[in-house]
Amino acid sequence: MRGFWGKALAIAWKDILAEARTKDMVLSMLVFSILVIIVFNFAFESSAEQTAQVAPGVLWVTFTFAGVLGMNRSFVQEKDRGCLEGLMLCPLDRGVIYTGKMLGNFIFMLLVEVIVLPVFSILFNLPLFAPRLVLITVLATLAFSTAGTLFAAIAVNTRARDFMLPILFIPVVVPVIIAAVQASGLALAPGPGEGYWSWLQLIVVFVVIFLAVSFLVFEYVLEE
């Protein structure tokens, strides 16, 4: 028998395999992200300095909405083909299912970001390969996945599954959005960027709390 992580990784691997064959989620998130960035470009037709100011905001609005889109897909797929019932019938703790789905979502979002960041960097003419920006992106994405997976599992079981996720997800991840935008701004700005680590800590706290709480309440989300 596999241990906790073995099982969770098996679920994540199942998602990765399915995704590798359809490429539904990553492709739609990717195209959507690029569209959002292009729309923003029309919204703020701006000089180089202004671009540097709005760039972190544009980046995180893009990732937030792309994340909502992708994480919703991750459960819609399960639901539509009756896979969710199958998954629930497996002799698995609900916490394992949560962790597996969360890891899958995390990986898909990272994959999208790995492609979007360079595109963004070229289109906005900004040096985005600061290690500190990469760090904050990875952590904030993890935070999005922890809360997003929990709410996606709820949203998919409601009658209004397409618009329920953003309504549930966005207000709750406000701390992450603020921290990610601020920390990205500090990472991109020249100078020591004081306060960067406090924002990072805030995201870590969010991740820890949401992992723990989601882990405990997930059995009430997937029931019957």
Add this chain to the structure above:
Amino acid sequence: MEKGLTVRDRFGGASLLTGLNLAMMVAALYLALLWAPTEAEQGNVQRIFYFHVPLAWVSFLAFFVVFVGSLIYLWRRSRWWDALAHASAEIGVVFTTLVLVTGSIWARPIWGVWWTWDPRLTTTTIMWLIYLAYLLVRSYATESSQGARFAAVLGIVGFIDVPLVALAIVWWRTLHPGPIIPQGGVDPSMLFVLFFSLATFTLFYVLLMMGRVRLRLAQDRLEELKYQRMQGD
């Protein structure tokens, strides 16, 4: 439990408290609008605070009750706790709306704007959105027990999230200082009116809760009876 609701059931226990609360409401209006001294710098506009602060207090109390009700509901699965959390969330959302409205009315003459991204204002707005989502997820659930579970999860997660929201927003706003509320000593009679108003609104909340929980349980009972009737036919 089996007998139908009579007029006496509905108004019996609460009638005395309702009468008392009504009297307190009138008294609070008199105290806040006429009796309390006019604030030196802000003038009469400041009087809205005798309603604004109690409304805000009741909102927080209501959302705390949602949290407790949600926890116990998931643990015990008793419909009563779910009804309690649901009723409290509804009242909390209404009161938070009023907090935002009364705050805006005050801000217009004092800060010169209807709205500003002040930390407390922003936090309250996000909190309001979280509990709106709580009510929405309930109404979009496919069945009531599922809605109760989903709502309970949000009732717990949301309550834990609010301090983080507040922290993030405070840090964010300290980078751009916002308007400052005038500080100074508070007249004891003003404090008295404030506390009186707090007591009035808290009792009002309790009364609303009693009514709403009872109504929810009656609705559930009605659904049950309808279902039994259908099975019988």
